[in-house]
Amino acid sequence: MANLAENAIKTTDTPRFRRGFRFQWEPAQNGHVLLYPEGMVKLNESAGAVLSEIDGQRCVQDIVAALKATFPQAGALEDDVIEFLEHARQQHWIDLT
Template sequence: MMDGIPRLGHGFRFQWEPAQNCHVLLYPEGMIKLNQSAGEILVRCDGQRDVAAIIANLEAAFSTRDLRPDVETFIAMAVDKRWLRLESATA
């Protein structure tokens, strides 16, 4: 189980891009166009909720269960790419 509070990495800005009709991550060198699932996860990575709360919120919003493996895999990939950073929930 992944712990921590994900927040946007330094140098990235997350926003809805009407011209692309999707969420994007902007950074000095360019833009990353996100699919709907990635956008739904990142919109919840507000620096306030821990990973468990994000998963619970997604499962409630989409009336589904068992999203933990997919959400944790995405967050781990996003941390590896420095899109997100995980902060201690006890800090």
């Protein structure tokens, strides 16, 4: 069995959407959604904020910094962002490089 820490998301990892997934604002849903061939996921505000920072170029650390700048009142965000990105990876929405 592989050590879970070996597979943990690191702040130096760069997330990108998996092929076939598209993140966008959907006026009909009045929120951000993640579209994929089999359907759609309506995202809450926090999930939309995190996924809106994914561009395939910036690492997790840079994404956290951008979110802190946008939401300075939120306090420490790193653990929450990493936890959400792990959920997104388990759902096969994102890959890491």
